[in-house]
Amino acid sequence: MTLHVANERKVLARPGSVVSKCVRPVFVNGDHVVIRWIFHFECLDGSATHMEELACQRWDGERIADETFFYAPRNVCPGAPVSSADGADR
Numbered sequence: 001m002t003l004h005v006a007n008e009r010k011v012l013a014r015p016g017s018v019v020s021k022c023v024r025p026v027f028v029n030g031d032h033v034v035i036r037w038i039f040h041f042e043c044l045d046g047s048a049t050h051m052e053e054l055a056c057q058r059w060d061g062e063r064i065a066d067e068t069f070f071y072a073p074r075n076v077c078p079g080a081p082v083s084s085a086d087g088a089d090r
Contacts, residue, residue, distance in 0.1 A: 015041040031065075033057040 012018060023036040035055045042048050053071040057064050 015043050017042045031059045033059060 019040045021038045023038060027034040033056075035057070037053045037055060039051045039053065040048065041050065051071055053069055056068045056070070058066040
């Protein structure tokens with residue numbers, strides 16, 4: 001989890017601002033949840049971009065036990081790090 005948090009901080013340090021929107025419905029099947037997000041990035045170089053993401057979660061009680069993200073990493077602001085080609089587990 002610590003590596004995930006560190007990488008997320010690097011990604012969010014690139015843009016000047018980020019606006020996110022949860023696209024309903026949220027899909028729930030027992031302790032498994034899929035959420036579609038849309039992010040709008042205003043980058044520090046003045047450009048803007050958006051990214052759509054699916055967050056696949058497994059819950060254990062009131063906490064997320066596992067979470068994997070799926071998105072196209074080319075949509076993130078230039079220079080933003082990603083940890084895998086498909087964007088999973090960024």
